[in-house]
Amino acid sequence: MLALLPARARTAVVATVACAAALAGCSGGGGGSTSSATPSPSKASPSTAGPLITIKDFAFHPAALTVAPGTKVTVINKDAATHTVTATAGKAFDTGEVKSGQTVTFEAPARPGAYPYICTIHPTMHGSLTVR
Numbered sequence: 354m355l356a357l358l359p360a361r362a363r364t365a366v367v368a369t370v371a372c373a374a375a376l377a378g379c380s381g382g383g384g385g386s387t388s389s390a391t392p393s394p395s396k397a398s399p400s401t402a403g404p405l406i407t408i409k410d411f412a413f414h415p416a417a418l419t420v421a422p423g424t425k426v427t428v429i430n431k432d433a434a435t436h437t438v439t440a441t442a443g444k445a446f447d448t449g450e451v452k453s454g455q456t457v458t459f460e461a462p463a464r465p466g467a468y469p470y471i472c473t474i475h476p477t478m479h480g481s482l483t484v485r
């Protein structure tokens with residue numbers, strides 16, 4: 354029984370090495386495994402990157418978002434038009450122009466409170482960021 358274990362272990366090691374040597378032929382589990390295994394901070398998926406504001410159809414989604422102080426908030430513009438996420442009072446935050454398809458981040462204010470914001474290009478667009 355015991356004598357068989359080293360042989361099996363060695364087989365596993367050999368298989369792993371062969372696998373590493375021929376990366377292309379070793380995907381095994383189906384597409385996407387390479388991208389998820391490679392750390393890419395600038396393209397981190399929304400679920401792990403923290404709070405997210407999506408701009409679509411000239412509206413902020415979600416319209417109201419609550420985050421912790423100083424949280425990095427990601428903004429994705431899925432419209433064809435350029436938008437901004439700009440606090441209406443005190444310049445608490447301002448993404449500047451976010452062009453179509455662009456993703457930017459801004460830092461939520463350190464002080465708890467309600468921070469309404471607009472798009473300065475289309476001031477009828479309203480959103481609210483709550484820090485607490």
Ligand SMILES: [Cu+2]
Nearest residue numbers: 436472474475
């Ligand atoms: Cu806009």
